[in-house]
Amino acid sequence: DAMVIQNPRYQVTQFGKPVTLSCSQTLNHNVMYWYQQKSSQAPKLLFHYYDKDFNNEADTPDNFQSRRPNTSFCFLDIRSPGLGDAAMYLCATSRDRGQGTDTQYFGPGTRLTVL
């Protein structure tokens, strides 16, 4: 089945220690998104890639970076995790990014714990 895969499902890191979260997709979609979802809150978009074009949200901290080496993979790098970065990180994909016309498909998420 075509799908969005996130690894690992659970990640524990130490305060200030860089961490990378991984997302892969078999849907061959052009767009890949990263959302941050804190406990009992709505998902919040951090950034997205349209093909190789990186689009950062205005309020995304510089501590968060992303790489997309090819169509299938996208990585979220947190350079110096703080306690406030503990959250569920959701990867999503869509075929295109026309307004509302393209459904976003979500992975299962990676729950990040910062000690």
Add this chain to the structure above:
Amino acid sequence: AQSVTQLGSHVSVSEGALVLLRCNYSSSVPPYLFWYVQYPNQGLQLLLKYTSAATLVKGINGFEAEFKKSETSFHLTKPSAHMSDAAEYFCAVSPNQGGKLIFGQGTELSVKP
């Protein structure tokens, strides 16, 4: 700016009862609206979406939603709740900027036996 408001952070119903989850949107242009469901420690799954075709949208698992422009609402309903419906439900709007989803705060649905 477009936004959605979900009324009620927690809703509890008995098994077999009607489910009604409320969502109101704010938009100066015709919106594209979505309902997603999230089970514990899982990603989001699309239930249904409104893209300016039929105002009554049918989704998966017996859910449907009706777009009412006059009330700026897109409430989610299911005639008969099942225990497996217990989850977090998010209403979302897609603004003019391509691809972005703006989510409401979510409604946690509990189903009592």
